[in-house]
Amino acid sequence: MNYMDFEPMDREEMMEYLREIEVLEKKIPEMLEEAYNGIEPEEACIYRKALQEKDTDGMSGYTKGMKMDNVYYTLLSVHRELDQQMKERAQELLQITKAQEKLDYVKRCIKKLPSDQEEVIVCLFVKKTKWEAYSKQSGLCRAVVFRRRTKALENLVMIYNSRFTGKAGKTGTDSTN
Numbered sequence: 001m002n003y004m005d006f007e008p009m010d011r012e013e014m015m016e017y018l019r020e021i022e023v024l025e026k027k028i029p030e031m032l033e034e035a036y037n038g039i040e041p042e043e044a045c046i047y048r049k050a051l052q053e054k055d056t057d058g059m060s061g062y063t064k065g066m067k068m069d070n071v072y073y074t075l076l077s078v079h080r081e082l083d084q085q086m087k088e089r090a091q092e093l094l095q096i097t098k099a100q101e102k103l104d105y106v107k108r109c110i111k112k113l114p115s116d117q118e119e120v121i122v123c124l125f126v127k128k129t130k131w132e133a134y135s136k137q138s139g140l141c142r143a144v145v146f147r148r149r150t151k152a153l154e155n156l157v158m159i160y161n162s163r164f165t166g167k168a169g170k171t172g173t174d175s176t177n
Contacts, residue, residue, distance in 0.1 A: 006102045008164045014157050017106065018125035028100050035092045039085050045078045109159045117152035124149055 009017065040048075110121055119138075123129040124145075135142050 006098050006105075008161045009157065011153050011157055014153060014160065015125065018121065019128070021103065021106070021126050024099065024103050028096060028103065031096050031099075032093070035089050035096060039089055040082070042078065042082060045082060046074065049074045049078050049081075105163070106160065109156055112159050113152060113155055116148060117155060120145065120148045120152045121156060
């Protein structure tokens with residue numbers, strides 16, 4: 001599943017997404033840091049490019065002294081390379097921002113559920129608690145836990161997909177989706 005797509009989800013997609021929330025909460029800040037740190041400083045890029053330039057003697061243009069044309073073309077090359085890096089990072093940051101927005105939205109949707117349903121979603125999907133353990137912990141029989149889980153998922157999908165009203169969306173209850 002591509003988490004960068006911020007579209008309506010059906011029940012199965014929601015369950016899969018819920019199971020990955022903890023991973024996403026750790027992964028998104030790491031991705032942001034990597035994107036921000038992935039751009040080479042201009043000075044380092046100029047130095048690297050200058051060392052790549054060769055003088056007619058075969059010596060490094062930076063240490064031997066460069067002609068004005070070499071300086072101009074080196075700087076032009078550096079700026080093109082940095083522009084490309086910036087475009088790539090901007091695209092990455094857009095995708096990361098979409099992933100963070102989706103994560104925050106799903107969490108807000110979970111908070112809108114009645115407290116018993118919120119607890120079922122968080123325990124069974126986000127924290128990955130086993131049914132038996134949750135049943136004992138909450139003092140409920142497995143059938144009640146199953147019904148709450150089913151109802152909670154239906155409500156969560158409905159709340160989540162309400163953002164997309166007017167768009168062809170998935171409800172999670174219709175077998176044609």
